[in-house]
Amino acid sequence: MASDDVNNFLTRLSRKRARDDEENRDKMSIILGTITSVIAIVVAWYNETYLVKEPSRDWDQERRCYLNRLYNGREFDCIEQLRVSKNAFKSLCTILHGKGGLTPTRNVSIEESVAIFLNILAHNLKFKVIGFDYYRSKETISRQFNSVLHAMMRISEEYLKLHPCAIGALDGTHIPVTVSAKDRPRYQNRKEDISTNVLGVCDPDLKFIYVLSGWEGSASDARVLRDALARDNPFQVPNDKYYLVDAGYANGQGFWAPYRGTRIINACFVLHNFIRLEQHNDLVLQDQDFGFLASVDHEISNHSTLEGNANWITSVQVTDQWTTFRDMLALQMFHDYQARGTTIS
Known part of the structure; x- marks a missing residue:
């Protein structure tokens, strides 16, 4: 009898535990369902209140x-x-x-x-x-x-026609490029950017008449100019003419360098020339000081550096004669400027 009582007790205890476990699972299911519903309600309220929905767009x-x-x-x-x-x-x-x-x-x-x-x-x-x-x-x-x-x-040839006898200005400009890893050191310029050094030459109307691209960014402007003069199809400068250059170039025959601190005008090759031809009233360039450019053009058209001949300049060399010429021309321009100021006042 004692053994039967024990067995009955264990059976009842097992059944009670089973009922308790089932009730606990039901309670947890209800609690989790309630929490999930509350979270969904809170999220919906937050989205509706604080988030701006992106409308469908065409x-x-x-x-x-x-x-x-x-x-x-x-x-x-x-x-x-x-x-x-x-x-x-x-x-x-x-x-x-x-x-x-x-x-x-x-x-x-x-x-x-x-x-x-x-x-x-x-x-x-x-x-x-x-x-x-x-x-x-x-x-x-x-x-x-x-x-x-x-x-x-x-269409570049139509807007980059070569007129080697024209007087104007020239400068080098660095254009960013993408090169292989092994070539990066050669194309790294002084600012540590990867670029190609491009020589651009403008005539007095600010149209490009000569462009030489392909040099590495590490090449100096003077080196690129020397290469342009020495090529089979060279950039030609007559002995009795000269181009305005910036202070990075040597002041020598055919190339008139300014005193330190002076800048020359750079532009954007084919598109620039197209704009000059198609857009006579250029609102962007109207913001620039054309008075100085006009005075330089006037001096260029009324001066000859040397007695003319048919030879072309093939190198860039500093000479005392050319430095003296620059000083005399600058002094004359200054005197002309003072005379104009006196007349106006």
């Missing part, structure tokens, strides 16, 4: 509106963003299509491609930055930029 429509404002809106906005007037922009698109071979794609028009290209150059923007404004991927921006670039190269 990216194509927004892109069209942006482009329409860019080159069909205000003249000021077009010049500010693309560096060209609306008429010049439309003319450039026509020329790049007709002569440069630029064609639209299924999703990108010629106008959008050219706008992307000009926008990047005008503000030195990265592809991923311009892609955000145009609602395009970085890959699309890269493809369109290179398509326009190739078209620009096809």
Whole structure:
């Protein structure tokens, strides 16, 4: 009998534990369900109260509106963003299509491609930055930029005609490039940027007449100029003419260097020449001091450095004669300036 009582007691105890475990599971299920519901309610309330929901957007429509404002809106906005007037922009698109071979794609028009290209150059923007404004991927921006670039190269001869006897100004400019790891030391310039050193020569109308690219960023401006003079198809400077250069070059025959602290005008090659031809009233350049440029042009047109002959200058050398000439010309320009000031007052 004692054994039966023990067995009955253990059976009842086991059943009670089973009932208790089931009740506990039911309670935990209710508690967890309640907590989950409360959390969902709190999250929904927070999102509704504090978060601004992104509405559904028509990216194509927004892109069209942006482009329409860019080159069909205000003249000021077009010049500010693309560096060209609306008429010049439309003319450039026509020329790049007709002569440069630029064609639209299924999703990108010629106008959008050219706008992307000009926008990047005008503000030195990265592809991923311009892609955000145009609602395009970085890959699309890269493809369109290179398509326009190739078209620009096809029309470059029309806007970079060589006139070796023209008088003007020249300088070197560093343009960022991407090179292999082994070439990086040669292309690293003084500012430790990776670039190519490009020589640009302008005539008195600020149009480029000679461009030499390809030199490493570590090369000095003077070295690039010496190479330009020594090439098989050289940059030619007549003995009785000279170009204005900055203080980084030697003051020698054919190259008139200023006193330290003077700067000369740099521009942007083919596009710059195009703007000069198509956009006679350049609002950007109107902000510059053309008075000084006009006085320099006047002095250039009324002075000859040496008795003329048909020979070309083939090297850059510092001479006492040329330094004396520079001093005398600068003094004469200063006297002319004083005379004009006296007349005005």
